[in-house]
Amino acid sequence: MTTPKVSILIPTYNRPDFLPKAVESALRQDYPNLEVIVSDNASSTCLLPVLAPYLSDPRLKFYQQTENLGMGGNWRKCLYEYASGDWFMLLSDDDELLAPHYIRTVMENLTPRVVLAYADACIEHLHSGKQVELHLPFRGVVSGREVFLSRGTVLPQDFVLCNILFRRAEALQQGAFLDDLSLAMDTELFLRMCLLGDVYCLPEITALYRYHPGNLVASLSRHQHYLVNAVNAFIQALTVAAAQQVLSPAELHDWQQRNLQPLYENLLLIAQKHHPADYPRLASALQDKMQSAGFLQPCSLGFKWRLRLLQSTPRPLHKLYTRLKQLSR
Secondary structure, three states, rough: OOOOOEEEEEEEEOOOOOOOHHHHHHHHOOOOOEEEEEOOOOOOOHHHHHHHHHHOOOOOEEEEEEOHHHHHHHHHHHHHHHOOEEEEEEEOOOOOOOOOOOHHHHHHOOOEEEEEEEEEEEEEEEOOOOOOEEEOOOOOOEEEHHHHHOOOOOOOOOOOHHHHHEEEHHHHHOOOOOOOOOOHHHHHHHHHHHHOOEEEEEEEEEEEEEOOHHHHHHOOOOOOOHOOOHHHHHHHHHHHHHHOOOOHHHHHHHHHHHHHHHHHHHHHHHHHHHHHHHHHHHHHHHHHHHHHHHOOOOOOOOEEEEEHHHHHOOOOOHHHHHHHHEEEH
């Protein structure tokens, strides 16, 4: 029986407190054919002291970048240059694997058509310490098409990156992590891989995902190029699905209305809230992206009302409205 090699990739930057927990959880995996790769993206503090207890383990490889490559650049270093596995996992430096048998269980249940695997997880909100569980609606080997169609229906979120295992050859063929302007490169790869074959789903909590409040919105509010390109992952996934004709026109429309259209409207609201002077330009750029891909739809009445409120309401009153809306949920 062959044992495919698995690479656990841990790109890291300035998280010396969390990193040892991530590394230790990776090294606790009992799967025999494993490598753990840590790539430091030119952190401002030396990480060798916190990694010293683990460097004697031959499965661990540590690389230090001399200059910051950006998130995508560091991910690509790990995947394209350092990894040698048949499968890989991208474990964030502040997340942890909880089940030492997870990778072994996945490898024991693979079929030739399985191109990715994932599992239930625990999500910890760092600002409150509250933990919620993510339970997937699937178990065992299921059609990737079925997982693709479920996007936007699974609560509290569709997946956590830290326990997804990707078949590496197919990920490389899909051009994984090449879009430096997108903050959702993982989502794009997940969705595109679903269209290639089957998915193995383990109904067991196998990872701890730490949620930092406002990280994504903060990046979108500070960096206009991220905001304009935040639709890229979903546009690419829908474009591939349409080209492969794996979904019916009705399924494509429903998926777009459930995922891409709400994202588009939320990005317009973020643009108005954080970049009011540049809103016309940013809105035009987002509209052009949607239109050129053939996915531009009229905005909802709810969006129009919220946009008008942002444009006309003084900021303190808008904050009060937002808080009252949260309390009413």
